[in-house]
Amino acid sequence: MSLLTQDQICQQIIQAHHDLIVQQPLVHCITNHVASNYVANVLLAAGASPAMIDNPHEAAAFASVSAALSINLGTPTEQQMQAIPLAIQAAKQQQRPWVLDPVGYGAVLHWRSHMVDQLLDLHPQVIRGNASELSALAGQQIESKGVDASVASEQVYQHCLGLLAYSDCVAISGAADYILWGAQHCLVRVDGGSALQPRITATGCALGALIAAYCAVAEVGIATIAAHAHFAIAAQLAAQQHQHLGHFAVAFMDHIQSLDAQQLQSHLKLHLSPLKD
Amino acid sequence: MSLLTQDQICQQIIQAHHDLIVQQPLVHCITNHVASNYVANVLLAAGASPAMIDNPHEAAAFASVSAALSINLGTPTEQQMQAIPLAIQAAKQQQRPWVLDPVGYGAVLHWRSHMVDQLLDLHPQVIRGNASELSALAGQQIESKGVDASVASEQVYQHCLGLLAYSDCVAISGAADYILWGAQHCLVRVDGGSALQPRITATGCALGALIAAYCAVAEVGIATIAAHAHFAIAAQLAAQQHQHLGHFAVAFMDHIQSLDAQQLQSHLKLHLSPLKD
Amino acid sequence: MSLLTQDQICQQIIQAHHDLIVQQPLVHCITNHVASNYVANVLLAAGASPAMIDNPHEAAAFASVSAALSINLGTPTEQQMQAIPLAIQAAKQQQRPWVLDPVGYGAVLHWRSHMVDQLLDLHPQVIRGNASELSALAGQQIESKGVDASVASEQVYQHCLGLLAYSDCVAISGAADYILWGAQHCLVRVDGGSALQPRITATGCALGALIAAYCAVAEVGIATIAAHAHFAIAAQLAAQQHQHLGHFAVAFMDHIQSLDAQQLQSHLKLHLSPLKD
Numbered sequence A, B, C: 001m002s003l004l005t006q007d008q009i010c011q012q013i014i015q016a017h018h019d020l021i022v023q024q025p026l027v028h029c030i031t032n033h034v035a036s037n038y039v040a041n042v043l044l045a046a047g048a049s050p051a052m053i054d055n056p057h058e059a060a061a062f063a064s065v066s067a068a069l070s071i072n073l074g075t076p077t078e079q080q081m082q083a084i085p086l087a088i089q090a091a092k093q094q095q096r097p098w099v100l101d102p103v104g105y106g107a108v109l110h111w112r113s114h115m116v117d118q119l120l121d122l123h124p125q126v127i128r129g130n131a132s133e134l135s136a137l138a139g140q141q142i143e144s145k146g147v148d149a150s151v152a153s154e155q156v157y158q159h160c161l162g163l164l165a166y167s168d169c170v171a172i173s174g175a176a177d178y179i180l181w182g183a184q185h186c187l188v189r190v191d192g193g194s195a196l197q198p199r200i201t202a203t204g205c206a207l208g209a210l211i212a213a214y215c216a217v218a219e220v221g222i223a224t225i226a227a228h229a230h231f232a233i234a235a236q237l238a239a240q241q242h243q244h245l246g247h248f249a250v251a252f253m254d255h256i257q258s259l260d261a262q263q264l265q266s267h268l269k270l271h272l273s274p275l276k277d
Helices: A006-023 A036-046 A059-065 A078-093 A110-120 A131-137 A159-165 A203-215 A220-241 A245-258 A261-267 B006-023 B036-046 B059-065 B078-093 B110-120 B131-137 B159-165 B203-215 B220-241 B245-258 B261-267 C006-023 C036-046 C059-065 C078-093 C110-120 C131-137 C159-165 C203-215 C220-241 C245-258 C261-267
Strands: A026-030 A049-051 A068-072 A098-101 A126-130 A169-173 A177-181 A186-190 A270-274 B026-030 B049-051 B068-072 B098-101 B126-130 B169-173 B177-181 B186-190 B270-274 C026-030 C049-051 C068-072 C098-101 C126-130 C169-173 C177-181 C186-190 C270-274
Touching: A006 A203, A006 A220, A006 A261, A006 A270, A026 A036, A026 A059, A026 A078, A026 A203, A036 A049, A036 A203, A036 A245, A036 C245, A059 A078, A068 A078, A068 A203, A078 A098, A078 A110, A098 A110, A098 A203, A110 A131, A126 A131, A126 A203, A126 A220, A131 A159, A131 A169, A159 A169, A159 A177, A169 A203, A169 A220, A177 A220, A186 A220, A203 A220, A220 A245, A220 A261, A245 B036, A245 B245, A245 C245, B006 B203, B006 B220, B006 B261, B006 B270, B026 B036, B026 B059, B026 B078, B026 B203, B036 B049, B036 B203, B036 B245, B059 B078, B068 B078, B068 B203, B078 B098, B078 B110, B098 B110, B098 B203, B126 B131, B126 B203, B126 B220, B131 B159, B131 B169, B159 B169, B159 B177, B169 B203, B169 B220, B177 B220, B186 B220, B203 B220, B220 B245, B220 B261, B245 C036, B245 C245, C006 C203, C006 C220, C006 C261, C006 C270, C026 C036, C026 C059, C026 C078, C026 C203, C036 C049, C036 C203, C036 C245, C059 C078, C068 C078, C068 C203, C078 C098, C078 C110, C098 C110, C098 C203, C110 C131, C126 C131, C126 C203, C126 C220, C131 C159, C131 C169, C159 C169, C159 C177, C169 C203, C169 C220, C177 C220, C186 C220, C203 C220, C220 C245, C220 C261
Parallel strands: A026 A049, A026 A068, A068 A098, A098 A126, A126 A169, B026 B049, B026 B068, B068 B098, B098 B126, B126 B169, C026 C049, C026 C068, C068 C098, C098 C126, C126 C169
Antiparallel strands: A169 A177, A177 A186, A186 A270, B169 B177, B177 B186, B186 B270, C169 C177, C177 C186, C186 C270
């Protein structure tokens, strides 16, 4: 069981959220062209300061001055593929956290998957993805469709235990989100959210970048839960106001910005259980 | 004259729309960086499952597992130019439909235009574009301005008849849309829409991808009309609510998602006439 | 002191705004993948016709037929780096204005900064950026964070006087915007705007492209002020309606489109003073 109580975790999330807004950490994102605008806007709304430097000439220098690094392989280019390891190595040298989002990992997309395999050895603080991506990454290929999730995340958390050899936390997003928190030997389920959320493209990509932002101001487990809670509560509040995607997306961005300690306190839905391995 | 009556076409469109939502076809898009986020959101709102895999290392493998392929040359990169023929060949090998959107085709933009000329031999199921692009592609250079339409589409459908040698359908978008449907030897005019629509960037790019999505679940002519009708009705309903672009764009996305059989039945405005060649 | 009165400037801005809508100038943008969709939508809403041609095979030919050119180095690629000087040289040959936005210029991001240094010799009509970028470009390195502004623009306009050797106007954006107008030997402060504006990503990038659009229809100083006023008034009106980023962004786009002469007349807040060098 977790060494922290649910209430202690909640208080630390509230503190992390406060610190994110106060510190406005500079988050270096190497991400895909579908997501880049949305990721930047989500980080700005949450209070962080994003910058998308994805060429190999500048990636290392920029990672060195950033507070955290977010790596996403949605639409990799040759130049991004060169930039990614350089950025990670520079971040590690400065002891800055980095987050890995292995978009589309699996048997079909060899090029990025091979790169992801190599990146595991650079020990990301957090690996996040949907159930089919992370299951495949853990060596348990399951049926998947494209880059979107097609497997319930609760079915696969046991598959993903092995990934804790490569990272401090593993976060599986889905109808409910599951976070494997190695240091606490604890599985955290984050409830809430909305079925509309995955129908906005790049939601997962933005979540990965927000995890990185929180990692700049909080311990990695708290950071990972905080980012998921931030998204789940914002989506839940937005879905209470709007059932259609255009207006839902607008309200979601409003709530990403306006989330406060009181809302975190009253809406946070965590379920903790011990990791069974 | 068409072998199908207007009412038969309407019923098949309603069926195609239903099938799109039920089957959630995986649509492989190689598109430009201006459009990619918007295209993905439109496909998700309509019920399809988009993925933007545009590097030459993965494009063929991904096209092989996708239900349809959408090729758009808005901001081509060297890597996309390598990826495009590989993806098309893989799609053809699996007998999956592919749609060609020759953005900016014409005398000024040689590089992409030369590529498009070569792609014609790979027989897209549908070629779609604005009047100036398609007129130029058909060898009838007309005055154009940039990548946006500056010629009324009804003036050029006769220019485009020759393109039916290279594809099953040719779709010319404008104030009204004109679809040349080879198999039915029929010209279909789709009315509706809004003058605000072309003032949202990448609307045409998203329409091309939506045609591909419909091609995954319906016969190519029905698919092409269905995608245009889907856009025209959503834009018309959005424009009844909002006259300014910010709110119009939000409402348009809502209506892309919420379109239903009853709206298709009551708002569909088709005009059929025989192709004169 | 300026040779023009404040009222004369206001009337010329109203004329420029009218001409932008009537002439719909084709604006060639080479910009970053975070900004490209947003830049295109802002230009369309304002009445211009954007096109993002950023490969070296087509950039020169397209610049030759465009009314203005906007160069932004947010996420440079090798191909964009090749395309940029070709586009500028073609624009200059046709005596078309071009605008330089040296995103992220400074000690950390060498690759783009070195390119920007070279581009200065091609004499952009306008250089625009935030205080830290332009201060660094003027050889006065100040503390900066990432690609967003962290220095008040009024502190640095004196640093930037030297940049008038390389361009007709220098525009420093911040809480208030400062425009150094060489021909009038005048400093123009544009008030208004909203603190929410910099929390929408790519706002500065879109402003740079809008300056280019106005340069296609008006004298460079008037064009630069007009674009800043257009943004400041739209943001101010949007912020009166909405305090959260999602809805603010939607209303901002509405107001970019619906701005009219009466609003320019009543909301324009300029402060003119002589340039002291």
